[in-house]
Amino acid sequence: MSATDTPLLEVRDLRVVLPTARGPAAALRGVSFEMSRGEKLGLIGESGCGKSLTALAIMGLLPEGAVVEGSIGLNGQELVGLGDDALAALRGDRIAMIFQEPMTALNPLHSIGAQVAEPLRLHRGLDRAAARTEALRLLERVQLPKAAQRLDAYPHQLSGGQRQRVMIAMALACGPDLLIADEPTTALDVTLQHEVLMLIDELVQGSGMALLLISHDLGVMARHVQRVMVMYGGTVVESGPTAAVFARRAHPYTRGLHAARPRLGATRGTRLPTIPGRVPELADLGLGCAFAERCDRAVADCRRASPADVVVGDHHRARCIRIEEAST
C-alpha cells in the first residue's frame, strides 16, 4: 500500500479504562474511525460521552493510570504503547491540539511570542531569533491585531478571542498533519465563535491538514465539517456525512440532540425539548446499549448486548437495533 492510500489516522477498537473513586470505569468502549489527509471530521455528543477522551488518547495525554487498548495509527505508525519521548516528538509537530479555555491554556508567566515560538524551537531546532520571526509570521497568519507589538505581551494583556488566536498559532507552528480542536469556541462569545471557526476553516483548507473538531454545537458541525461522528457512553453511535446524519438521524440519540437544539424564531415561552434522564456514570454502564435508559424506543433486547454497527446509508452507520422503526 502506498503512503497516499494509508489513512492519516486510523483508530481501531479504541478502549480506555479510567481509574475512578468507584473503581475502574470503561470510558471508551471500542471507538473506531479513520481520517484521510485534509479531511474535516466532527465529534459531537454531550459532556462526559468521551469526546475529549478520544482526543487525549490520540495525543497520548490521557490522565495518570488510564489503560488503553486497541490501536491508533498515525501515518501508519502505531501510537498505542509508544514511549513518552516518541509521543512527545509527535505532539506539536505531527499532531497539534487547540484547547477549550484560552484563558487558562497559556502560561501567564511567558510572553505570547515565546510561547508560539516554543514548538518551533523544540521540533525544528530554530534559534531564538529565527523562532521569533516565525512566531510573528504565525501571529499575523491567525490575524492577531498588531501582532508585531504583541509579541512581547503577556496572556493577561489579551482578550479571550486574541488568546485563542495565539493558541491556534501555537498549534499550527510546525504545520501538523492533524489538528484537534476541542471545543475551541465554547469559552468565546457568539460573534467571536464564528470568526475563530472561519479562521480555523481557512487555515485548514490552505494547508491540507486534517481537522478533528470536537463540539456539542450541531450548527457548528453542520457548517464546518464534512463528516460527523455522534458519541454516547464511550462509543460512536452514529457516523456519516454531516448532511446525511442530520437529515436521517438514524440513532434515537442523534434525534434527541437534534430536537434539543435551540432555534431562532421559536415561540416565546416554548420550552426547549430535552432528552430525559442524564448521562449515566461510566461505572454504571451495563452490557447493553448505553442510551437504553434514556431512549423512548428501548426494548428489553436493547439492554442485553451492545448493538452492532448497522449500515444505514452511503458511508452512514448507526449502532441501534431499532433503526427501521426509529426512522419511520
Next chain:
Amino acid sequence: MSFWTRALRHKSFVAGGVLVALLVAMALLSFVWTPHPATEIDVPNKLQPPSMKHWLGTDSLGRDIVSQLIVGARASIAVGLIAVGIGIVAGVALGLLAAARRGWVEEAVMRLADFGLAFPALLTAIMLAAIYGPGLLTSIVAIGIFNIPEFARITRASANSVWSREFVLAARACGKGALRITMEHVLPNIASVLVVQATIRFAIAILAEAGLSYLGLGTQPPTPSWGRMLGEGQSMMYQAPMLAVWPGLAIVLSVLGLNLMGDGLRDLLDPKLARQR
C-alpha cells in the same frame, strides 16, 4: 502598579525589610569594622555598664558587647543561608521529581519526607553534635537536613497544582517533555511560594542555631554567636541582666524582620492580589 510601588506601600514588608537589611548590614560591617576586636579579652574591664567606650558595656570577660553582636550576625546569616540553601536545593529537586513522575516515585519521596519530619529536629541535631562534635558546620548541616522534607512537601504540593493546570496540558500537547515543563512552567509558577517559605525557614534556622549554641553545641568559643552570648549571659543573670537581653533582642528582631518580610512577600507575590489594582 509595579512590584516595588506596591512593596513600598506594604507596611509589614517595609518594616521586615528594614530589620533584615540591618541584620545583613551588621554582618557585612563585621568584616571591615567593629568598635573593638570582638574576641579581645579585657578582664579588668569586665561587666562594664554602657559607656562612650563600650556602647552596651562588656561581658564577664571584658569583651565588648556591641562588637560581639555585630560579629554574631555572621553566624546567624551563615546558618540561615546555608541551611535554607541545603533545604531548597535538595527539597525542591525532590518535590519537583515527585510531582513530575507521580506514582511510586512520589510515594517514595513523600514517605521519606514523613520519615525525616518524624524526628524531633533539635534532638537529632544534638545527636549529630554528639557524633561529629559540636560546631557551626554540624549545626548548619543538621538544620539544613531538616529543611529538606519541608521544602520537598511544599514543592510537591504546589507543583502538583501547577501540573494540573491547562497550560501544562497545552505545553505537553506541544511536545514538551517532563523536564522542560518542570523548568519552564512549574518552577516559575511556584517560585513565589518558595521565596516566602525560604524567608520563614531562614528565621527558623536562626532560632535553631541560637538554640544549639545556647546549649553549647553550635558555634564554639571564641567565635561570637548570639545564642552563645545568651547562654553565657544567663549565668550572669543576677549580676548583669542586660547581658542576656541584648543578644535576645537581636535574635527576636531578626526573626521578626524575616517573618514580616515573608508575610509581606506572600501578599505581594500573590497574583490574585496583584491583579486587583
